[in-house]
Amino acid sequence: MTRRELDAAGITDPALRTAYARCRLLNARHGRTYFLATRLLPADRRPAVHALYGFARWADDIVDDTGAEATTAERAAALDRLEEELRRALTGPVPSTAHPVAAALADTAARYAIDPAHFTDFMASMRSDLTVTDYATYADLRAYMHGSAAVIGLQMLPVLGTVTARALAAPHAAALGVAFQLTNFLRDVGEDLDRGRIYLPADLLAAHGVHRDLLLWSRRTGRPDARITAALRAAEDLTRGVYREAAPGLEMLDPVARPCIRTAYVLYRNILDAIARSGYTVLHRRAVVSRRRRAAVAADGLARVAAARLGTAAHRTSWGPSRPDARSAKEAG
Incomplete structure (x- = not known):
């Protein structure tokens, strides 16, 4: 499968092929929902998505390294090295000593003309995770999520391609990245608390009488609390609102x-459904979407893929062929 994707994308350099394969492995291991959805893309676009995911995962792993030897200063230094490696790779030519993930990312950024500012903003949010452990307001959290999530949607947009001007689709792509991250924050409240972080905004929690000590007590004892349940339900409602912001972009x-x-x-919204069905017990166990449900959604996706490819073969959209910006990925490079 990896070889077919790389061949379809026109990636022939052996070192680059190895780099992209490394990114694909990261996606398959750590991003089950994301990886499943990516397999529904045309084969020639999948390597780019794997590269974007691989880079985000690389940075995230540095930030979340909680090993005994990983002090805040050491993680900051690791981010410095990553940022310098990224700078060298993006300004090219890519050094032969570049990390495989950086090499694949640089190649993807060049092929699809992805704005380098998106990577700069992403690194700024990753750096803030080293010292910021909570957010006073939702506005504060949205500022953080611009770099940690919205720019992921913006990075993806050139790879996916649009049938409208890209600027019209961009706000919806950014909102979808935020919706996915808010879903993860809600699902991972307990795990994040173990790392000392609370991503749900303090003003939302306080509106229901919830504070850090109460969350820690519930996490430690395994006991529920009606105030926590109400706050988590409010966070779910907030997240569903962001999905509604994102929805118009799908048809673009x-x-x-x-x-x-x-x-x-659909799969990420199903995580919200699973959280609600569990009674908002995310402080004590992770909510998951069943394999049967995942398979059903994937099957529907495959049917839509077949229909879309038949339609595209019969009639190209007014904005050109199915490749981004009416050019092939190779031309974009």
């Missing part, structure tokens, strides 16, 4: 890319 995407993003949209 290239038809052959829509099934991928729609599948991710």
Whole structure:
């Protein structure tokens, strides 16, 4: 499968092929929902998505390294090295000593003309995770999520392609990145608390009488609290509102890319459904979408892929062929 994707994308350099394969492995191991949805993309676009995911995962792993030897200063130094490696790779030519993930990311950024500012903003948010452990307001959290989530949607947009001007689709792509991250924050409240972080905004929690000590007590004892349940339900409502912001953007995407993003949209919203069905017990156990449900959504996605490809073969959209910006990925490079 990896070879077919790389061949379809026109990636022939052996070192680059190895680099992209490394990113694909990271995606398959750590991003189950994301990886499942990515498989619904045309084969030639999948390596780029794997590269974007691989880079985000690399940075995230540095930030979340809680090993005994990983002090805040050491993690900051590791981010410095990553940022310098990224700078060298993006300004090219890519050094032969570059980390495989950086090499794949630089190649993807060049092929799809991705704005380097998106990577700069992403690194700024990753750096803030070293010292910031909570957010006073939702506005504060949205500022953080611009770099940690919204720019992921913006990075993806050139790869996916659009049938409208990209600027019209961009706000919805950014909102979808935020919706996915808010879903993860709600699902991972307990795990994040173990790392000393609370991503749910303090003003939302306080409106229901919830504070850090109460969350820690519930996490430690395994006992529920009606105030926590009410706050988590409010966070769910907030997240569903962001999905509504994102929804109009689905029809703006290239038809052959829509099934991928729609599948991710449905699966991530299903995580919210699982959280609600569990009684908002995310402080004590992780909510998961059943394999049966995941398979059903994937099957629907495959049917949509087949229909979209038949339609695209019969009639190209008014904004050109299915590749981004009416150019092939190779031309974009």
